[in-house]
Amino acid sequence: MSAERNDQLTGHEYDGIREYDNPTPGWWHMIFFASIVFSAFYVLFWHFSPISWTIEDKWAAAKTRENAILFGTVGNLEGTEKDILRMKADPKFMAVGKSLFEGTCAQCHAVDGGGMPGTGVNLTDDHYKNAKKIEDLFLVITNGANAGAMPAQSQRFSQNERVLLAAYAASLRGTKPAAPKAPEGEVIPPWPTGPAPDASGAPLTPTSSGK
Numbered sequence: 001m002s003a004e005r006n007d008q009l010t011g012h013e014y015d016g017i018r019e020y021d022n023p024t025p026g027w028w029h030m031i032f033f034a035s036i037v038f039s040a041f042y043v044l045f046w047h048f049s050p051i052s053w054t055i056e057d058k059w060a061a062a063k064t065r066e067n068a069i070l071f072g073t074v075g076n077l078e079g080t081e082k083d084i085l086r087m088k089a090d091p092k093f094m095a096v097g098k099s100l101f102e103g104t105c106a107q108c109h110a111v112d113g114g115g116m117p118g119t120g121v122n123l124t125d126d127h128y129k130n131a132k133k134i135e136d137l138f139l140v141i142t143n144g145a146n147a148g149a150m151p152a153q154s155q156r157f158s159q160n161e162r163v164l165l166a167a168y169a170a171s172l173r174g175t176k177p178a179a180p181k182a183p184e185g186e187v188i189p190p191w192p193t194g195p196a197p198d199a200s201g202a203p204l205t206p207t208s209s210g211k
């Protein structure tokens with residue numbers, strides 16, 4: 001170390017303290033300038049480049065892959081009576097619907113759909129505020145209702161997931177929740193009967209009676 005040291009005094013002196021002239025080493029400067037150059041590329045790439053990605057992009061891509069696995073056999077679903085009844089008749093999909101419901105909807109509608117004071121309505125009775133037919137459940141879930149009191153779910157869930165959630169919400173009708181909230185809205189006709197549940201796990205052939 002002492003061999004490389006340049007024991008030249010700088011020539012100034014304060015209170016008897018004198019300073020050696022030891023410049024920062026070359027490798028230190030290299031790292032310093034390299035980090036400046038790197039930062040320019042960093043800012044250009046992450047803040048201005050169209051090819052960089054965000055955490056939201058990665059989430060969306062992961063979601064797409066996950067949906068492809070989950071819905072691989074059924075393809076793209078529409079918010080139609082046919083597709084909602086098809087999901088509702090499939091116990092495997094209803095199990096997925098239940099977990100989506102518990103993760104997002106139960107906070108307002110209660111875990112058994114019985115509703116909660118001051119927020120989500122009872123989904124188990126025959127009274128509906130925003131639905132006349134089963135497809136309306138998909139529309140309420142997608143677009144929300146009552147100025148956001150029921151939040152729109154179109155950003156959070158893919159279309160297939162919203163069809164599944166509509167089917168799960170429909171399946172809650174007629175069940176007996178622990179603490180049912182008083183009915184709200186109008187009594188509507190029963191849901192149309194859908195295809196029979198398919199225990200084999202094969203893709204279902206919808207046999208709905210139509211509208």
Ligand code: HEC
Pocket residue numbers: 101104105106107108109119120121123127128129130131137140141145146149150151153165166169184185
């Ligand atoms: C922040 C609380 C909240 C969350 C979360 C929420 N809801 Fe709601 N939901 C409501 C409220 C409040 C209403 C009643 C809106 C109104 O007054 O018209 C409602 C209405 C509904 C309706 C229509 C019922 C009717 O009587 O017309 C359905 C179906 C529904 N929600 C399903 C869901 C599903 C499925 C989820 C989860 C993806 C969910 N909700 C999440 C608060 C919530």
